[in-house]
Amino acid sequence: MMTVVPKKRRDNRLLVEAGIVIAIASILILIVPWILTDFRLSLLGRFLALSIAALGIDLIWGYTGLLSMGHGVFFALGGYLLAMYLKLQIPKDAANQLPEFMNLYGVPELPWFWKPFHDFGFAFLAILIVPTIIGGLLGYLVFRNRIRGVYFSILTQAATVVFFNFFNGQQKLFNGTNGLTDFKTILGADVGQYQFTFYILTIVALVLAYALCRWLTSGRFGNLLVAIRDDENRLRFSGYNPTGFKVIVFAVSAALAAIGGAFYTIQTGRVSPQLMDIGFSIEMVIWVAAGGRGTLIGAILGTLLVNFAKSLLSEQFPEVWLFFQGALFLIVVTVLPDGVVGLRKLFRHRQQPITTYPNIDLNPEVQSEREHPHN
Amino acid sequence: MNESILTTENLTMDFDGFKAINNLNFSMAPGELRVVIGPNGAGKTTFLDLITGKIKPTTGQVLFKGKNIRRYSEEQISRLGIGRKFQTPRVYLNLTARENLELAANKHKDVWGTLFKQLSRDERDRIGILLETIGLAVKAERKADLLSHGEKQRLEIGMLVAQSPELLLVDEPVAGLTDEETENVGHLLVTLAESHAILVIEHDMEFVRQIARKVTVLHQGTVLCEGTIDEVQSDPRVIEVYLGQPQSVDS
Numbered sequence: 001m002m003t004v005v006p007k008k009r010r011d012n013r014l015l016v017e018a019g020i021v022i023a024i025a026s027i028l029i030l031i032v033p034w035i036l037t038d039f040r041l042s043l044l045g046r047f048l049a050l051s052i053a054a055l056g057i058d059l060i061w062g063y064t065g066l067l068s069m070g071h072g073v074f075f076a077l078g079g080y081l082l083a084m085y086l087k088l089q090i091p092k093d094a095a096n097q098l099p100e101f102m103n104l105y106g107v108p109e110l111p112w113f114w115k116p117f118h119d120f121g122f123a124f125l126a127i128l129i130v131p132t133i134i135g136g137l138l139g140y141l142v143f144r145n146r147i148r149g150v151y152f153s154i155l156t157q158a159a160t161v162v163f164f165n166f167f168n169g170q171q172k173l174f175n176g177t178n179g180l181t182d183f184k185t186i187l188g189a190d191v192g193q194y195q196f197t198f199y200i201l202t203i204v205a206l207v208l209a210y211a212l213c214r215w216l217t218s219g220r221f222g223n224l225l226v227a228i229r230d231d232e233n234r235l236r237f238s239g240y241n242p243t244g245f246k247v248i249v250f251a252v253s254a255a256l257a258a259i260g261g262a263f264y265t266i267q268t269g270r271v272s273p274q275l276m277d278i279g280f281s282i283e284m285v286i287w288v289a290a291g292g293r294g295t296l297i298g299a300i301l302g303t304l305l306v307n308f309a310k311s312l313l314s315e316q317f318p319e320v321w322l323f324f325q326g327a328l329f330l331i332v333v334t335v336l337p338d339g340v341v342g343l344r345k346l347f348r349h350r351q352q353p354i355t356t357y358p359n360i361d362l363n364p365e366v367q368s369e370r371e372h373p374h375n
Numbered sequence: 376m377n378e379s380i381l382t383t384e385n386l387t388m389d390f391d392g393f394k395a396i397n398n399l400n401f402s403m404a405p406g407e408l409r410v411v412i413g414p415n416g417a418g419k420t421t422f423l424d425l426i427t428g429k430i431k432p433t434t435g436q437v438l439f440k441g442k443n444i445r446r447y448s449e450e451q452i453s454r455l456g457i458g459r460k461f462q463t464p465r466v467y468l469n470l471t472a473r474e475n476l477e478l479a480a481n482k483h484k485d486v487w488g489t490l491f492k493q494l495s496r497d498e499r500d501r502i503g504i505l506l507e508t509i510g511l512a513v514k515a516e517r518k519a520d521l522l523s524h525g526e527k528q529r530l531e532i533g534m535l536v537a538q539s540p541e542l543l544l545v546d547e548p549v550a551g552l553t554d555e556e557t558e559n560v561g562h563l564l565v566t567l568a569e570s571h572a573i574l575v576i577e578h579d580m581e582f583v584r585q586i587a588r589k590v591t592v593l594h595q596g597t598v599l600c601e602g603t604i605d606e607v608q609s610d611p612r613v614i615e616v617y618l619g620q621p622q623s624v625d626s
Contacts, residue, residue: 220481221490223474227467234465236449237427237458238479239538244486 025207029200043311045199049263051303052209054287056256062293063217064249065229070156071257072281073163074131078258079271083180085123101175120187127262135254139247157278164276179272202263209256213296289332292339301340380405380542380572386435388421395421397596408568410575410583413593419576423544427459428452458535459544464527468520472511472530475519476502480537509533525556543573549582561585
């Protein structure tokens with residue numbers, strides 16, 4: 001950053017980075033499955049799905065400075081949209097062509113908005129588009145009215161409550177608090193048998209999501225996001241209207257959360273309103289904070305570390321985890337504001353603080369002024 | 376009317392009974408370097424807020440090149456060609472000096488333009504020259520956070536110029552600067568005045584003397600008098616409200 005990087009060398013750096021990313025992805029796909037037990041591997045797959053959502057949080061919070069505490073909504077939406085397709089994979093010769101919970105609640109006919117979900121292509125597009133549109137719309141209404149800071153965060157929290165109550169209350173539409181579970185087949189293939197395929201697809205999606213975020217956060221657009229975070233009002237006097245930028249970024253991060261949610265759902269075999277619980281949305285923020293916000297890689301690392309710590313600790317001492325999570329949050333806020341990624345600064349040779357002006361106290365003129373104040 | 380770049384007509388800003396700006400009539404010619412002085416609370420910064428659309432006047436209007444800008448938002452006014460420098464330097468601290476200028480110089484300030492349009496070679500060259508002008512060429516790749524106060528002031532002035540505005544509004548550009556830096560900024564403003572209209576708000580009388588050709592004195596939200604610095608300084612009304620307290624004027 002300290003020197004002008006010629007274009008050629010910048011291209012090389014990008015190639016190196018792409019190489020590293022592909023290498024890590026290959027290790028995850030080819031080697032890690034041989035090392036981990038099936039149980040740990042399935043956890044890893046889920047956590048990688050979570051880190052797609054964490055990338056979205058990093059984009060909106062780490063770079064643009066908008067603390068969303070409602071991304072669980074988009075995450076769960078992604079899960080529900082996929083689960084609706086999965087629940088409609090009913091053998092053609094079955095007497096009843098409705099998802100079993102609908103029979104339970106006496107729903108006579110498939111609700112209209114369920115119908116298109118017979119088609120995988122539709123469900124796929126819906127996962128990409130529906131959360132994006134909802135995110136964009138919410139973002140537009142909020143940002144256009146210049147709602148910012150904690151007010152924005154509170155609104156996102158309120159949104160989780162609204163969505164939670166809606167999905168929790170609609171037994172006939174979404175099986176209420178039990179959510180959608182017991183998935184059988186996807187595209188004719190058995191869901192249970194193809195978990196390793198979903199693991200690979202999750203990694204591919206994560207790499208693509210990383211590439212997208214990397215592209216968005218570099219160059220002038222990325223600088224603009226940072227400028228919004230640093231001094232949004234100033235930006236208006238530079239001739240930018242921040243609203244459009246914030247809406248786009250919010251929509252993209254909502255889409256990432258939804259994609260993460262879909263991959264998470266297929267691997268856990270269940271989606272329920274608990275994913276829209278306020279606590280879960282806040283946990284997402286903690287992963288990013290623990291990893292190091294505004295670094296992308298920190299979002300992924302933080303998600304994996306915190307979640308593995310959570311599963312290991314809860315196995316050993318079931319009651320301890322929440323205390324640990326609280327402590328983690330305090331540590332990050334007080335001593336590690338840059339998260340795990342910020343740790344490398346401790347090891348690197350401490351950068352010489354740059355004196356921008358010939359150090360003013362050493363300036364002979366200043367010294368003489370001090371000695372003879374009445375000159 | 377169409378001769379002046381900036382005119383205000385009977386401008387009043389009423390904050391719940393307190394008239395920060397009171398029936399202000401002001402006019403500035405294209406290419407002019409004008410200094411506005413006035414004691415604390417005279418309404419100088421409110422005046423800039425009104426011109427840049429940060430607040431809307433209670434009554435009266437602001438005309439930029441004869442066009443009433445009441446209905447424009449801050450960013451639209453900025454795009455019309457009014458650039459503003461704030462009292463405390465407001466640069467984007469986590470971006471380098473060059474990136475700060477690139478953001479300001481961007482001609483496509485919508486989402487798609489910012490995302491897809493590359494900086495033209497022409498713009499790149501202009502930014503290079505601008506970095507020379509504001510004396511930050513060597514520190515172009517340094518984060519703005521690491522620049523000194525004076526360098527930030529100059530960077531922010533550079534950001535204004537990069538927007539290619541016709542009118543620069545500069546609020547106390549030398550507050551908190553050393554004598555040497557003050558002189559640098561003074562030279563910079565005088566150089567810029569060759570190609571822009573500039574309105575400077577200032578407290579530092581020595582600095583005003585260095586750059587000013589015409590001075591407007593604001594008092595209680597309205598114009599007290601106008602003239603050269605010597606005329607103004609010898610005006611008894613000015614002496615009474617402002618220069619009568621020399622310790623707060625001469626630093």
